Amino acid sequence: MPPTTSRTTGPQILYIRLLEACNARCRMCKFSGSTDAYRPDPDRLRQLVDDLHELGTQEVRFTGGEPLLYPELPDIVAHLTKRGMRSSFVTNGEHLASRAKELVDAGLTKLICSLDSPRPEVHDELRRTEGLLAAATEGMELLRTAAAAAGTDVTLIVNTIVSNRTCGHLDEFLPLLAGLGVRRWNLIPLKGVRGLYLNREQIDATHELLRTLLPAMAAAGVDANTLGPEIFGATEEQIQNSSRGRSVTYATCSVPLTVGYLDAKEGLLTACNCLPHYRGRPLTIANAWDRPFGEVWNDPVFAEERRKFAVEAPSLCHGCEPSNVRFNARVAEALTILPSRPTATGATAESGERARLRQVEDSLFELGVEWL
Numbered sequence: 504m505p506p507t508t509s510r511t512t513g514p515q516i517l518y519i520r521l522l523e524a525c526n527a528r529c530r531m532c533k534f535s536g537s538t539d540a541y542r543p544d545p546d547r548l549r550q551l552v553d554d555l556h557e558l559g560t561q562e563v564r565f566t567g568g569e570p571l572l573y574p575e576l577p578d579i580v581a582h583l584t585k586r587g588m589r590s591s592f593v594t595n596g597e598h599l600a601s602r603a604k605e606l607v608d609a610g611l612t613k614l615i616c617s618l619d620s621p622r623p624e625v626h627d628e629l630r631r632t633e634g635l636l637a638a639a640t641e642g643m644e645l646l647r648t649a650a651a652a653a654g655t656d657v658t659l660i661v662n663t664i665v666s667n668r669t670c671g672h673l674d675e676f677l678p679l680l681a682g683l684g685v686r687r688w689n690l691i692p693l694k695g696v697r698g699l700y701l702n703r704e705q706i707d708a709t710h711e712l713l714r715t716l717l718p719a720m721a722a723a724g725v726d727a728n729t730l731g732p733e734i735f736g737a738t739e740e741q742i743q744n745s746s747r748g749r750s751v752t753y754a755t756c757s758v759p760l761t762v763g764y765l766d767a768k769e770g771l772l773t774a775c776n777c778l779p780h781y782r783g784r785p786l787t788i789a790n791a792w793d794r795p796f797g798e799v800w801n802d803p804v805f806a807e808e809r810r811k812f813a814v815e816a817p818s819l820c821h822g823c824e825p826s827n828v829r830f831n832a833r834v835a836e837a838l839t840i841l842p843s844r845p846t847a848t849g850a851t852a853e854s855g856e857r858a859r860l861r862q863v864e865d866s867l868f869e870l871g872v873e874w875l
Contacts, residue, residue, distance in 0.1 A: 527595045559832055563588065769789075
């Protein structure tokens, strides 16, 4: 069922942190081993999906904690399918095997599994969960088998956090990802965990390895969701920042206009999938459950803050993921093929960058740039 609006008035994609509880004890996550009891009311989530459908939102992506600890996840996925919307979730994969078929039957669109190393002893130690790599890959195999049996298609995506424990053997991912039928590989430079940062020599070696590996991945049907092999930066300043945990940010940013992140437990809505992890939670509005979602997202003050931040982001952000960087580049490229639009003159004229961002807001359907 297509959205009833002629243009989107909501985010293209909404991330929802369903819960904080997690079965894994990952070294890079603040919810490591959490036993928090919060679970959102499924009826409230269904109403949110209905609101998002009316606003033209195309996809909901669940995160956590571990979304597979939410019993009603397949039911909410089914409701998204009923509304003609894409569904996805990020998982460590430990419980995937037991729920693969019901998720496929519900109409799941994409699965994003966190795999940091193809070596069990490395991955399981980083995630501090014995047997996790084996469980995750088994679950992905069963999901793919269930999808094939049902005649449906679920896009498999892998998130890999690149640290000094994993950077030297990223090439070993090639047979694993190709064998699993993975379509997209998100390479994420490590942030926020001292002792795991790469030094300059390791960064240079990683870039050199990726210059050969990424074309080989592409030939095997695996798309690396990055602008190129220099995931830690192309300039000396960017590389120095990366060695201290600060990642590359694209020259301009459309993310605050197109991406929302809802912390279900706290009722906080942030206009970016990276900013919720920043201290102080910039670009966040509270009490998001208290009003219909469209009123919150299009609140005049919040909407203006999103536009303002989109212009300022390159000078403020230091935690942008390569997938976000690539999205911004794809939006910028798409904008070049749109017909130019008249702009105001004199005191009411918008800056070139503000006008560009306004065009992004007005042209989401026309641009056709899907959040990957």
